[in-house]
Amino acid sequence: xxxxxxxxxxxxxxxxxxxxxxxxxxxxxxxRGERVALIGExxxxxxxxxxxxLGTLPNNASTRGGIRYDGLDVMAMAPRERDRLKxxxxxxxxxxxxxxxxxxxxIGRHLDDILYYAxxxxxxxxxxxxxxxxxxxxxxxxxxxxxxxxxxxxxxELSGGMRQRVLIALALLHHPAILIADEPGTALDVTTQDxxxxxxxxxxxxxxxSLLMITHNLGVVRQTxxxxxxxxxxxxxxxxxxxxxxxxxxxxxxxxxxxxxxxLYGPRVTDQPVSTQAPIITMTGVDKVYGSGSMxxxxxxxxxxxxxxxxxxxxxxxxxxGESGSGKTTVARMLMGLLEPTSxxxxxxxxxxxxxxxxxxxxxxxxxxxxxxxxxxxxxxxxHVGLKGAQARARMTxxxxxxxxxxxxxxxxxxxxxxxxxxxxxxxxxxxxxPRVLILDEPTSALDVSVQKTVIDLLLQLREDxxxxxxxxxxxxxxxxxxxxxxxxxxQGEIIEDGTPAEIFAxxxxxxxxxxxxxxxxxxxAEEALKPEITDAERHRFLVTSDTDTNEEGHDxxxxxx
Amino acid sequence: MRADLIxxxxxxxxxxxxxLLVLSLMIFVLARIVPGDPARMALxxxxxxxxxxxxxxxxxxxxxxxxxxxxYLGGALQGDLGRSLVTNRxxxxxxxxxxxxxxxLVIITIAIMIVVAIPLGVTTARYRDxxxxxxxxxxxxxxxxxxxxxxxxxxxxxxxxFIPGWPILGRVDRxxxxxxxxxxxxxxxxxxxxxxxVFVDAAQHLAFPALALAMASIGQITRITRSAMIENQxxxxxxxxxxxxxPDRVIVFRYLLKLSSVAPLTIMGLEFAxxxxxxxxxxxxxxxxxxxxxxxxxxxxxxxxALMAVVLVSGLxxxxxxxxxxxxxxxxxxxxxxxxxx
Numbered sequence: 058x059x060x061x062x063x064x065x066x067x068x069x070x071x072x073x074x075x076x077x078x079x080x081x082x083x084x085x086x087x088x089r090g091e092r093v094a095l096i097g098e099x100x101x102x103x104x105x106x107x108x109x110x111l112g113t114l115p116n117n118a119s120t121r122g123g124i125r126y127d128g129l130d131v132m133a134m135a136p137r138e139r140d141r142l143k144x145x146x147x148x149x150x151x152x153x154x155x156x157x158x159x160x161x162x163x164i165g166r167h168l169d170d171i172l173y174y175a176x177x178x179x180x181x182x183x184x185x186x187x188x189x190x191x192x193x194x195x196x197x198x199x200x201x202x203x204x205x206x207x208x209x210x211x212x213x214e215l216s217g218g219m220r221q222r223v224l225i226a227l228a229l230l231h232h233p234a235i236l237i238a239d240e241p242g243t244a245l246d247v248t249t250q251d252x253x254x255x256x257x258x259x260x261x262x263x264x265x266x267s268l269l270m271i272t273h274n275l276g277v278v279r280q281t282x283x284x285x286x287x288x289x290x291x292x293x294x295x296x297x298x299x300x301x302x303x304x305x306x307x308x309x310x311x312x313x314x315x316x317x318x319x320x321l322y323g324p325r326v327t328d329q330p331v332s333t334q335a336p337i338i339t340m341t342g343v344d345k346v347y348g349s350g351s352m353x354x355x356x357x358x359x360x361x362x363x364x365x366x367x368x369x370x371x372x373x374x375x376x377x378x379g380e381s382g383s384g385k386t387t388v389a390r391m392l393m394g395l396l397e398p399t400s401x402x403x404x405x406x407x408x409x410x411x412x413x414x415x416x417x418x419x420x421x422x423x424x425x426x427x428x429x430x431x432x433x434x435x436x437x438x439x440x441h442v443g444l445k446g447a448q449a450r451a452r453m454t455x456x457x458x459x460x461x462x463x464x465x466x467x468x469x470x471x472x473x474x475x476x477x478x479x480x481x482x483x484x485x486x487x488x489x490x491x492p493r494v495l496i497l498d499e500p501t502s503a504l505d506v507s508v509q510k511t512v513i514d515l516l517l518q519l520r521e522d523x524x525x526x527x528x529x530x531x532x533x534x535x536x537x538x539x540x541x542x543x544x545x546x547x548x549q550g551e552i553i554e555d556g557t558p559a560e561i562f563a564x565x566x567x568x569x570x571x572x573x574x575x576x577x578x579x580x581x582x583a584e585e586a587l588k589p590e591i592t593d594a595e596r597h598r599f600l601v602t603s604d605t606d607t608n609e610e611g612h613d614x615x616x617x618x619x
Numbered sequence: 620m621r622a623d624l625i626x627x628x629x630x631x632x633x634x635x636x637x638x639l640l641v642l643s644l645m646i647f648v649l650a651r652i653v654p655g656d657p658a659r660m661a662l663x664x665x666x667x668x669x670x671x672x673x674x675x676x677x678x679x680x681x682x683x684x685x686x687x688x689x690x691y692l693g694g695a696l697q698g699d700l701g702r703s704l705v706t707n708r709x710x711x712x713x714x715x716x717x718x719x720x721x722x723x724l725v726i727i728t729i730a731i732m733i734v735v736a737i738p739l740g741v742t743t744a745r746y747r748d749x750x751x752x753x754x755x756x757x758x759x760x761x762x763x764x765x766x767x768x769x770x771x772x773x774x775x776x777x778x779x780x781f782i783p784g785w786p787i788l789g790r791v792d793r794x795x796x797x798x799x800x801x802x803x804x805x806x807x808x809x810x811x812x813x814x815x816x817v818f819v820d821a822a823q824h825l826a827f828p829a830l831a832l833a834m835a836s837i838g839q840i841t842r843i844t845r846s847a848m849i850e851n852q853x854x855x856x857x858x859x860x861x862x863x864x865x866p867d868r869v870i871v872f873r874y875l876l877k878l879s880s881v882a883p884l885t886i887m888g889l890e891f892a893x894x895x896x897x898x899x900x901x902x903x904x905x906x907x908x909x910x911x912x913x914x915x916x917x918x919x920x921x922x923x924x925a926l927m928a929v930v931l932v933s934g935l936x937x938x939x940x941x942x943x944x945x946x947x948x949x950x951x952x953x954x955x956x957x958x959x960x961x
Contacts, residue, residue, distance in 0.1 A: 113861050143864035151862070156855040159874050161881075161952050167856075170873075171863040178864060211953040227863065 058128055059086035060267055061110070061147075061235055066122035068105055068114070068291075079105050081291045083122075087235060092261065092268040094282030094299075096275065096314070098505040099476070102291040103271045107237050110269075111147055112139050127234075144175045148233035150257070152240040154220035158212035164223055165208035168192045168230070175231045192230070199226045199256060217381075218249040225256065235267045236260075238281075243274060246380035246532060248599060251576035254280050273505060275318055276578025279303060287311050303580060317506040319535045321562065321579050322587035328559050329542035332373035335406065337413075337494060337526055338392055339368045343401030345387050345550075361387040363550040364401075369494065374520070374527040376541035376558070378534055378573075384550040385530045389416075389496050392528060412442075415492035419499035421479035425471045431457075431482045432467040438489035456485040459522070461515060477508035481515065488519070497529040501536065513540055534577055538562055546570050548599075565589050572599040631945075635938050639931065643695075646930045647688050650923050651680075657921045661704040678923075691927070701924030705916060710928045713913060718932065719803025720790055720909030721898060724832065726804075727825050728894065729887070731833040732840060737883065739837075740844020741876060747849060755841060762838025767897040770831040771904040778827055786824045788906040795820060828905045832897055836890045840883045847879035881952055888944035895933050 068080035080102045087093045097103040108114045110124055112131075124131040126146050131139060151157040158167055169188055176183045189208070196204035199222040207215065207223060215223070221242055228236055238257060242250035258281055261268045270281050278285060278299070285302040287295040287310065295308040306312045320326050345362040362384040369375045369392070377385040390396040391403060393414045405413055415438075418424035425434060432453055439449045454464050460481040471479055480500065487495055497516070501509040513536070519525060531537055537544055538558045545555035546567070554567045565571045571589040575596070579585055658674040659666070679687055694701065700710040743755035778785040791797060791805055795817050798808040806825070809817035851857070852875065860870050899911040906912075914929035916922070949955045 111862050113858060140864045143862065149862045151855060151859050153855055157859045159854075159856040159860075159878055160954060161878050162874065167860070170865055170869065171860065174865050174869070175863065213954055224859075227859070230863075 059088045060091075060127055061087040061269070062123075062125040063106075063110070064123040064125070066106070066109060066124065067120070068102075068109060069119045070115075071117050071119065079291050080109070083288075083291070083293055085286055085293065085296065087267050087269055089234075090265055090267055091284060092270065092282045093284045093286065094270040094272065094278040095286050095288060096272060096278055097288035098273055098314075098507065100290075101288040103288050104239060105291075106288075107149065107239055107269070107271055110237065111143065111149055112136075141178045143178075144171070144228075144231040145179070145233055147235050147237055148228035148231070150228045150236065150238040150241045151224050153244050154217050154224055155244060157224055158220065160212055162212075163208075164210050164212060164215070165189070165192065168208070168223075168227060171227060172230055192226075195226045195229050196223070198229065198260070199223070201226070217245045218252065221245060221249070221253050222256070225253070225260070229260065229264075232264075233266065235269060237269045237271065239271045240273070241270075243272070243277075247534070248380065248572060248576045248596070250277075251578075251596075254578075257281065274578060275303075275314065275506075275580055279580060280578060287314070313507060315580060317510040318580055319510075319539045320584065321535050321538055321574070321577060322584045323581070327539040328557075329374055329540065331542050331557055332370045334371035334373075336368045336370050337406050339404045340388075340391070340398075341366050341402050341404075343388075343391060343398040343403065345384075345391065345396065346399045361550055362391075362398075365547075365550075365552055367545055367552065367555070369526060369528055371493075372520075372524065372526055373542045374529060374540060376537040376544040377528065377530045377547060378532065378537050378544060379547035380532055380573075382549075383547040385547050386498065387550075388547070389498060389528060389530050392494075393496055412490050412492045414494045414496055415487040415490060416496040416498060417480070417483050417487045417500050420503040421476065421483045422471070422503065424483055425479055427471050430468050430470055431462075431474075431485075434482060434486055435467075435489055438486060442490050452489070456489055459488060459519065460485045475508070476504050477512055480504060480512055484512075484515070484519070488523070492525075494526045494528060497527055497531075499531050499533075500529065502531065502533060509536070516540075534573060535579075546573070568595050569599045572596055631942070635942075638938065639934055642934045643692070643927065643931055644688060646927060647691065648684055650921070650926055651684055651687075653921070655921050657704065657923050660921050695931075700928045703917075703925040704922045705920050705925065710924045713925065714910070714928055714932060715803075717908070717910040717913040720907060721902065721911055723790075723804045723806060724825065724828055724898060724902070724907065724909060725894060727806075727829040728832040728836075731829055732836050732887070732890075735833070736837045736840035737844050737876075737880070740841045740883065741848055741871070741879075743841065744845045744848035744852070745871065752845075755845070759838035759841045762834040762836075762841075765834070766900075767831050767835050768900040768904055770834050771828065771901045774827040774831050775904060786820070787827070790824050790907060790909075791817065791821045792824075828901050828907060831904075832894065832901050835897060836887070836894065839890065840886060843886050844879060844883045847882040848875055851875050851879050877951060881948060884944055884948055884951075888941040891937055891940040895937065 063086065064084050066080055066083040067078070070077045070079055083102070083106060085093065095103045095106060105114070109118075109120060110131075114120065120132070122132075126142065131142070134142075158164065169185070169192065172188050172192060173183065176188070193204040193208060196207055201207050201219060201222050207219065212220065225241070236257070241257060242253035245253065254277060257268070260266065268281065270278065272278060282299055285295075285297060285299050286293050287302065287308065289310050295302060295306065295311045302311065303315070306315060343362060343365045344360070347359040347361055365384075365388055367375070367388075377388060379385045387396065391398050393416060394403075394405075407413060435453050435456060436449060439445075439452055444452055453467055457464050457467060462478060462481050462485075466474070466478070466482075471482075474482065480503075484500075500516070501512050504512060516527070517540075520527060529537065529541065541558050543555065544558045544561055545552045546561070546569070547553070548569050554561060554565065554570045561570060562574065565574060568591070571591050572595055575588050575591045577588075579588070656671070656675075658671050658678060658680060662670055662674060675681055679690065691701070698711060700714070702708065703710050703713055706713055739755055739758075743752045746752055775787045778787050786792065796814065797805070798812040798814055798817060800808060801811065802808055805821040806818060809815075809821060848871075857870060857875065860874060861867075895911075898909075899915055901907070902909050902911040903915065910929065910932070913925065914933075917925035917929055945955075
C-alpha cells in the first residue's frame, strides 16, 4: 500500500460567477521512501495539487476525488483530525524564502508557535525550554552553524539561503512522513540552490522520508526524483521512472519541455559568432560606490563595482553573468548612462542620430503599467522621438509585427496578455526609439521555459533584422552559454573571467566560474560528466550565502528596485 | 549606539526645530499682515489715538516685523511668550490652564479611535464582502463624510432629548469638589485624589465630545486596517503558518494584527493634525473651555501672543505625536530600526 494515494482528484475554483476546472482526474501515488517529482509550467496545477494534499486550498475551491494517507481517507476527515496530519504526515517546504516569514516576528517565534500547536494537537504539553532545544536541534540538522543566532534573528537579517534552510527545518520539526517541496531554492542563486537540493536529498535519504518535489526546473528533477509526473493544464500527461521520461519522452509536450531547456554541453549547444566590428561602449577602470555622502559617515559606503573594464562591440551579444549582489545591474546602469561611475571612464560611440541604449526589464508584469494598453505604452517613447498621430500609429503597427504580435493586441491591457506576450510588448517599447544597444536585464527569468525559448528566438531574429547589439544580464548560465557571443563573469563587483562562452565552458580558469557551472542543474548524465571538476572546499568557498553573510539580496534589491 | 541611528535621530530633531521655526515665522508675519490693529481691538472703540499709539509702542508694533520676531523668539527661548491682550495674563499661564482640557479630550479621542477602529477593521476584513463588511463600509463612509461639528451637535441633541441628566456642556459639574492638580487632566487627577464622583462626572462630560471628534478618523482608520489585513492575508507567511496547522485565530490576532497595525498607526499620526483642527469646533459646541476655544478667541480678537502660542503648541504636539508613533512603529517593525529595505 502506498503511503500517499491520490485518486481522480478534481478541483474547481468558483469566483465572480465563473468556474475554473483547475485539476482534472489527477491520480498518482507516493510510496514509502520514494521520490516523486511533479513537473509543470505556470498554471499546470502542480501547486494546487500540493495544497489539496495539505488541506490549504482557498474557500472557493470544490474538491472531488480521493486522497488517502497510509490507508486513511483524508478527505473524509474532520478538519480537526486533518490538522493533526499537518507537519507529521505531510510537511511542506515553502517556495519563496523571502516572503515566507512574517517580517515583524523573529524566526524563533514562527518556529515555536508552529511546534507548540503541533505538540498540542498530539496531546503533548511542552515547556518553552524543551521546545527551544528541539528547534535548535533541527536548525543544526539543516546545517545552520549558529542556530542560537538564527533563532533570535529577524527574517530580514538572514540571507535567502539561510531562510530557505529554516523553511526546511520547519518542515522537519515534527518528523513528517512525506516532504512536499514546492520549488525549493528557485528564488535563490544557482550555487545556493545546489546546496539546498543536496541538503534535501541527504535529509530524505537519512531520515527515510518520501519526497514530493514540485518544480518547473527539469534539471532539479533529475537530481531529486526517481519517478516523474508531467502536468499540463491540470492533467498528468506523462508519467514514469526518471530515466524513461528524460531519455525517451513519449508525449509531445514533454519533448517540447526538454527541448526548451538550453543545453550546457553537447551537440545541441549553439555558438554565436564573435563580432569583430568597432566598439560601441568601452568601460575602463570603473568603480562605483553607493551611499558615501551621508552626514556623519563620509567615505564609508557600499562598494558595488570595482575596477571593471569591458568593451561592447557593434553587433555582439555581450553577457554579464553573476549572482545577486555581484554588481551586474550596476554595470548595466552605468552602460546606459543612468548612473555615473565613482571613478574610471566610460566612452560611447555616439555616431549617428540613433539613440544609444534602451532596456528590457526582467518582469514584464511589473515593468508595464497595468492601466495602459500596449498602444499607450508604446506612445510614450514614440512621442519622445517626435512621432505623433498617424505616424506613431504606423510605427506601432510596425513594432507589433517586429515582435510578432497581432496588431489587434495594441488595444489590450497587460492583464489580458500572457507573460510571453507582455515581454514582447516590453521589447517593442524598447525598440520604439530605435536604440543601437538593447540592455536585457534577465529578460526571460520570469517566464516558463517554453515561453523563454520563443522570446530568445525572437531576440535573435530581431538582432539579425535590425542590426542590434545586446548586453544581457543574467544569472542563468545555461541560457548565456547559447545566447551570448561573449561572456563576462562577475563576482563581488569584479569581472573575474571573460571570453567566448565556448572557451569559458570548455576550460573555466577561475575556481568561482567552475563552481558556478558545476552548480547548474542539467538534464543528462552526459552533460553532468562534462561539467568542470570541483572540490567540496571550493564549492563552499564561493557560496554567496554563507552563515557570516548578511542579506545580499537586500543590496541587490536596493540597486535594482526602481 | 550605532552611528547611523544617532544620525537618524539628529536629523529628525533638526527637522523638528526647522519646522517649528518656519511655522512660527509664517504665523508671526501673517498675523501682522492681516488687517486690523491689535492695539485698537484690545483697547476698544472708545480709546483715544494717543492711548492706541502708546499701547502699540509698548507692544513693539512700531518696529520692523523681523525685529519684532527676533525679540519674540528671544523671549520664547526663555519661556516668555508675552502677555495676552484678552486675559491680560502671561500667555504661558493661559496655556498651562487651558491645554490640559484639550489634551484630555484628544487622548480619550485617540483611545476611542483605537478601540473602535482597529477591531472594526479586523472584523470587516475577516468577514469580507459579507453584510458585516458592508455595514462597516457604510459606517466608515458616514464617519469620513459628515463634518465633526454635525456629529457634535447631533450627539448633543441626542443627549439633551433622550438621556435625562446627561451633561451636554463643559468639562465637569462645577458644584463638585474639583481636584487641584497635579496634571490638570480631570480623569487622572480625580483618580489620584480618590474622587470617584468627579471621575464619573468628568467621564460623562467627555464621552460625547470625544466620540464626535473620533468619528472622522474612525472611518479612515477602519478602512486602512481592513485593507492592510486583507492584503497581508494573501502573503506567503500566512500560508506557511496555515500549512503547519497554526490555528486561524492565532494567525489573525497575533501575526496579522501586528503586521497590519503599521499602516493605521502611520495614518493616525497624520490624522492628529485634523484632530486638532476639529477640536476647535467640537470644543465650541460643547462649551469645553479648552485650548481650542482659547485659540479661537485669540484668532478673532487678534490676540497676537496668544495666537502664536496656540499655533506653536499645536505644532509641537503634532510633531511629538508623530515622534511617538515613529517610536511605536520601530518597536513593531524591526526593519524601521535599522533602515533596512522594507
